[in-house]
Amino acid sequence: QVQLVESGGGLVQAGGSLRLSCAASGRTSSRYAMGWFRQAPGKEREFVARITRSGGNTAYADSVKGRFTISRDNTNNTVYLQMNSLKPEDTAVYYCAASSGRSYPLTTGEYNYWGQGTQVTVSS
16 A cells, blocks of 8 residues: 655746655555646546656646656655646646556546645636
8 A cells, every 4th residue: 555645736826837746655656657636626636647657658638748747756756747837727636646556547547546635726
């Protein structure tokens, strides 16, 4: 089992940047594909980005492609989401997730473990 704790959220103006971190404890995060999801008020949780166990393959939602970058440091059991050129529509609670059974998970149902989320608010 793995425990996930996100940090780095906050309030930023449109066009700004934030870097989210997800610290994993328990079983080493290198055993898991990792993902970031987000959920805005009144909307379903949606996929943002995913990285494979080794970090060699990444995937992004079309809405963030070219602006967000997912990375991982398996030595320190941490996954990052660098968010640049932020837009008001990026406002949401961002969740880190871990998948033990899938190599290329993209949907919420493919992830076993979830963090508590961190709020990102982008003002116009």
